[in-house]
Amino acid sequence: MKNNILFFISIGFLLACGNDKQDAEKPKQQQTSLTKTTFIALEKPEFDEDSAYLYVKQQVDFGPRFPNNDAHAVCAIFLKEKLSSLGFETQIQEGKATTFNNKNITIKNIIGSYNPELQKRILLFAHWDSRPFADHDEKDKTKPILGANDGASGVGVLLEVARQLNLSQPKIGVDIIFFDAEDYGQPSSLMVQSNSDSWCLGSRYWAKNPHKENYSADFGILLDMVGNSNPQFTKEGISMKYAPQIVNKVWDVAARLGYQHIFVNKETFFVGIDDHQPINEIMGIPSIDIIHYEEATGNFHSSWHTHDDNMDVIDKSTLKIVGETILAVIYQEK
Numbered sequence: 001m002k003n004n005i006l007f008f009i010s011i012g013f014l015l016a017c018g019n020d021k022q023d024a025e026k027p028k029q030q031q032t033s034l035t036k037t038t039f040i041a042l043e044k045p046e047f048d049e050d051s052a053y054l055y056v057k058q059q060v061d062f063g064p065r066f067p068n069n070d071a072h073a074v075c076a077i078f079l080k081e082k083l084s085s086l087g088f089e090t091q092i093q094e095g096k097a098t099t100f101n102n103k104n105i106t107i108k109n110i111i112g113s114y115n116p117e118l119q120k121r122i123l124l125f126a127h128w129d130s131r132p133f134a135d136h137d138e139k140d141k142t143k144p145i146l147g148a149n150d151g152a153s154g155v156g157v158l159l160e161v162a163r164q165l166n167l168s169q170p171k172i173g174v175d176i177i178f179f180d181a182e183d184y185g186q187p188s189s190l191m192v193q194s195n196s197d198s199w200c201l202g203s204r205y206w207a208k209n210p211h212k213e214n215y216s217a218d219f220g221i222l223l224d225m226v227g228n229s230n231p232q233f234t235k236e237g238i239s240m241k242y243a244p245q246i247v248n249k250v251w252d253v254a255a256r257l258g259y260q261h262i263f264v265n266k267e268t269f270f271v272g273i274d275d276h277q278p279i280n281e282i283m284g285i286p287s288i289d290i291i292h293y294e295e296a297t298g299n300f301h302s303s304w305h306t307h308d309d310n311m312d313v314i315d316k317s318t319l320k321i322v323g324e325t326i327l328a329v330i331y332q333e334k
């Protein structure tokens with residue numbers, strides 16, 4: 001008993017000493033949120049990483065999701081209905097395309113608009129299809145992958161962003177597009193240089209056929225492979241070519257949130273074609289790509305285009321870092 005009392009007294013003493021003088025002079029309410037406001041001096045809603053993780057898992061649970069397969073059809077409806085339930089005006093844009101291996105596919109771009117009547121808008125996007133083969137794996141190369149990181153992670157983060165926007169009612173318009181058929185690109189081999197036109201079929205289709213006449217947004221942000229642990233987002237080449245001011249805006253916000261070691265201040269010349277390219281080049285909306293890229297190996301995550309790209313590689317804290325940054329960028333725009 002005596003020991004217990006001593007213990008509580010000393011804990012109390014330690015806590016009292018830990019309160020620095022400045023804190024003690026502050027009103028009570030400010031004191032409780034002091035740590036948070038010191039590190040996060042940005043107004044924004046919270047981002048729930050458990051919810052984002054569930055959105056990733058729900059997609060992966062459908063199985064591989066590539067044009068013309070059954071899981072793809074079911075998942076398209078799931079994503080559209082999810083966005084609708086979160087207060088977005090939604091539609092599935094369908095289009096025809098031919099893949100590098102001469103398959104005729106139906107593309108399904110899932111498009112959602114929040115505050116569709118407002119002029120000032122931001123465009124957020126990710127690809128929702130998963131790669132129909134595992135060309136970077138050692139085995140089962142012709143079998144489709146689950147695409148937990150490559151596909152589902154960006155969509156999962158954006159669904160949670162959508163949920164938070166609906167709860168907090170932003171004063172600007174936000175469009176979220178889940179592009180299809182990003183990942184049906186021709187595999188590269190020693191003999192064949194990958195055909196760059198074979199990638200990003202959904203975003204290319206939308207850029208040529210926007211869902212609204214004269215559609216525009218102030219800028220666009222693409223999320224691609226934003227779910228693995230130890231993330232590194234470098235300033236990627238196409239983003240720096242067309243929208244360096246947006247890269248810097250987003251990287252600055254990330255730094256203010258304490259993520260400067262993840263959104264690293266390093267430019268990487270070219271990591272590959274991605275959905276922001278047609279949005280920049282055809283639509284003329286300055287757009288950037290937040291994509292995990294490992295400078296040391298010059299590659300994406302080791303699970304990239306393999307059967308290891310499953311829920312095991314998804315790290316909730318990465319989803320949170322990216323989601324928080326996106327929400328802070330939106331709320332900075334007012």
Ligand code: AHN
Pocket residue numbers: 150183185194199224271272273274
């Ligand atoms: C290429 O490798 C051509 N592009 C990288 C972008 C990508 C592929 N994102 C997901 N899969």
Ligand code: ZN
Pocket residue numbers: 131150183305
């Ligand atoms: Zn891919």
